[in-house]
Amino acid sequence: MIQFEALFKISYGLYIVSSGNENKGNGFISNTFFQVTAEPPRFASCCNKDNHTASIIKDTGAFSVSIIHTDTDPDIIGRFGYKSGKDTDKMAGLNLKYGKTGVPIVLNDCIAFLECKVIQTIDVGTHLMFIGELVQSEIIDDTKEALTYSYYRKIRKGVAPKNAPTYIDKSKLVSNPFAIEYKKFECTACGYIYDEADEDTRFADLPDEWVCPVCGSEKSDFIEVQ
Numbered sequence: 001m002i003q004f005e006a007l008f009k010i011s012y013g014l015y016i017v018s019s020g021n022e023n024k025g026n027g028f029i030s031n032t033f034f035q036v037t038a039e040p041p042r043f044a045s046c047c048n049k050d051n052h053t054a055s056i057i058k059d060t061g062a063f064s065v066s067i068i069h070t071d072t073d074p075d076i077i078g079r080f081g082y083k084s085g086k087d088t089d090k091m092a093g094l095n096l097k098y099g100k101t102g103v104p105i106v107l108n109d110c111i112a113f114l115e116c117k118v119i120q121t122i123d124v125g126t127h128l129m130f131i132g133e134l135v136q137s138e139i140i141d142d143t144k145e146a147l148t149y150s151y152y153r154k155i156r157k158g159v160a161p162k163n164a165p166t167y168i169d170k171s172k173l174v175s176n177p178f179a180i181e182y183k184k185f186e187c188t189a190c191g192y193i194y195d196e197a198d199e200d201t202r203f204a205d206l207p208d209e210w211v212c213p214v215c216g217s218e219k220s221d222f223i224e225v226q
């Protein structure tokens with residue numbers, strides 16, 4: 001049997017994986033970044049082929065990883081995890097530095113970063129697994145805790161969108177894995193109901209510029225309803 005609930009017991013971190021250069025940079029939220037060897041230090045990053053960042057990492061041959069903390073601004077998660085760089089300049093207005101390979105490194109809400117040069121790319125189906133060798137790494141803020149996927153799900157009530165390798169269709173679950181109440185939010189202008197139970201994204205994690213799909217009212221025009 002396959003009990004998909006068992007997969008929620010796997011632990012992960014949560015990161016911003018970025019690539020590109022000073023003229024065109026992009027990144028995405030990833031929970032599938034991990035160390036694979038110690039000598040030399042090598043890491044794997046699993047990136048959906050449809051992610052805009054996938055083609056940029058392929059072109060650049062390098063990527064950076066920003067380890068973000070538990071209080072990371074929802075705008076950062078919304079910007080990098082639920083929007084595509086195909087439609088927006090995700091790096092605009094952010095605190096960036098550029099690595100030895102030229103890739104952008106997001107410093108907002110970052111406690112440490114790594115920069116890797118791609119040495120191998122493995123096609124794993126829907127995703128590409130980029131194997132990177134460490135070029136540099138640095139601690140930025142030693143006072144905060146790294147955001148884990150479990151903390152993101154249980155405390156921040158976040159969910160992963162379809163492009164995440166660990167996305168699981170709710171219909172495949174025997175029980176509700178989060179055992180939490182989904183909330184509903186009503187647009188005070190047109191009455192449209194945003195029901196979290198039917199969506200991939202928690203209302204709080206929608207980006208500030210998100211608007212009502214029916215009438216275009218702002219997110220702040222929504223109120224929680226029973």
Ligand SMILES: Cc1cc2nc3c(=O)[nH]c(=O)nc-3n(C[C@H](O)[C@H](O)[C@H](O)COP(=O)(O)O)c2cc1C
Binds near residue numbers: 081
């Ligand atoms: C919690 C969370 C975890 C995610 N993990 C991954 C991941 O490991 N790999 C991946 O390809 N996408 C993952 N995603 C989805 C991408 O971040 C998302 O599709 C993003 O909008 C892609 O941006 P891009 O098209 O600009 O590259 C995750 C999203 C969230 C919110």
